[in-house]
Amino acid sequence: MTRLTETDIIDVVDYLKKLDDELKTACNASFKNIVMRASGIDETSFKSLKTSVVPITSGLGIIGGFSHAVCEILKYIGADAYVCDSTDVDGIYNSIKEGHCFFSADDNRFTAYNPLNGRISDNGDATGRGFAAALELAANGIKDKTVLVAGAGPVGISAAKYLHKAGAEIILFDIDKEKLQNSEYRTCTSLGDEKYSYVIEATTSSKVITEKNLTDTAVVSAPGMPLGLEKKLAQRLKSEGRLIHNPLELGTAVMYTDLLLKQEF
Ligand SMILES: NC(=O)c1ccc[n+]([C@@H]2O[C@H](COP(=O)([O-])OP(=O)(O)OC[C@H]3O[C@@H](n4cnc5c(N)ncnc54)[C@H](O)[C@@H]3O)[C@@H](O)[C@H]2O)c1
Structure with a gap:
């Protein structure tokens, strides 16, 4: 995977609304509908789950704005998302202990996990x-x-x-x-x-x-x-x-809807 830069993910809040309009024109479907289709779920299976984004400091370190951008994408799709105060393993531990889903990325992998049903999602596959x-x-x-x-x-x-x-x-x-x-x-x-x-x-x-x-x-x-x-x-x-074309939004949102599935994809 190519490491994103801060300029790839700037202005995510404004961009999401614009992207949704672009997708409606190109695909005749909303951002949320495309994402749910990609995971194979419908509106009745959609849930707003408490979801943390855990910043990871290892390797080349935190990409400025990345956790915030992921959090905004998750909120846009309907998750009850927040950026975790603690980083790395401590953040992951706290999220799982609270029974919250978490999203985290290092230089090689961007993954999400739902401790309530054991579902895991990988950004490459979801994208x-x-x-x-x-x-x-x-x-x-x-x-x-x-x-x-x-x-x-x-x-x-x-x-x-x-x-x-x-x-x-x-x-x-x-x-x-x-x-x-x-x-x-x-x-x-x-x-x-x-x-x-x-x-x-x-x-x-x-x-x-x-x-x-x-x-x-x-x-x-x-x-x-x-x-x-x-x-x-x-x-x-x-x-x-x-x-x-978008650098992060569709793939991240599909990871969330993947977590709502009852069984492995
Ligand atoms: N937009 C998003 O949300 C999002 C999310 C994840 C990954 N990505 C991007 O998607 C792309 C693919 O990701 P990946 O993890 O599968 O990457 P990868 O590096 O594992 O695979 C890329 C493939 O493209 C091939 N390739 C490179 N240049 C080529 C060319 N000129 N002609 C034909 N083939 C060529 C490579 O040989 C390689 O097999 C990357 O650019 C990655 O950064 C985007």
Whole structure:
């Protein structure tokens, strides 16, 4: 996973409302509806649980604004969230002792846990499902449609699994041949001039998807950081409601709704 910077997550409160409006245009669904779909729950299973965000100081340390941003995303989706006063293992201990869910991230993993039902959620997996559910809704159903999934890391693979289960044909693209070994999907190591109407961009590189790879009505759902599209192309797709991209919000909110499930996903 790419480590976020303070500038990636600035102004989260203002941004969430704007993002919700953008998603309504692109996907015909609200932020909350996309998130619940990604976890496989409906409104009747939704609960507002006491949830702490535990700052972690180890490794490269705290990213300024990160815990606050996660807390605001959780509140926006309907959790009773707060940033824990204590950090690291002490914060985790206090949260579990109180019976509260907790969210915490170090340099390598961002995870959430619900001590009331033992559910755990990982941000890579949740993010893949969140962006896949958004693409499915934007496509008005994905069954029998072809989706290019760029990036065969945890995020791309999770998106591919979700979309395959929903009936899509997956083409998995990665520059690293080893990542594609033993894949259950059709694979490629270069894009050539092939055009796609539905794309998940889950790489760590910029300028991965170019104009020549997209049909005139293509929709791109892109968790990738940095965004793997040229700036001009991204601006045009966004203005036309055909680009879904946010650095933290969808994935974090899906982690919360994952915690509401009774059984392992
Ligand atoms: N938006 C969010 O909420 C959110 C959350 C989690 C992760 N992310 C981002 O999603 C992306 C994927 O995360 P991950 O954990 O799966 O990363 P990863 O590093 O495990 O996997 C990325 C894959 O992309 C491939 N790749 C890199 N450059 C490529 C290129 N030019 N063409 C084709 N393939 C290329 C790599 O070989 C690798 O297999 C990262 O950018 C990560 O920061 C975003």
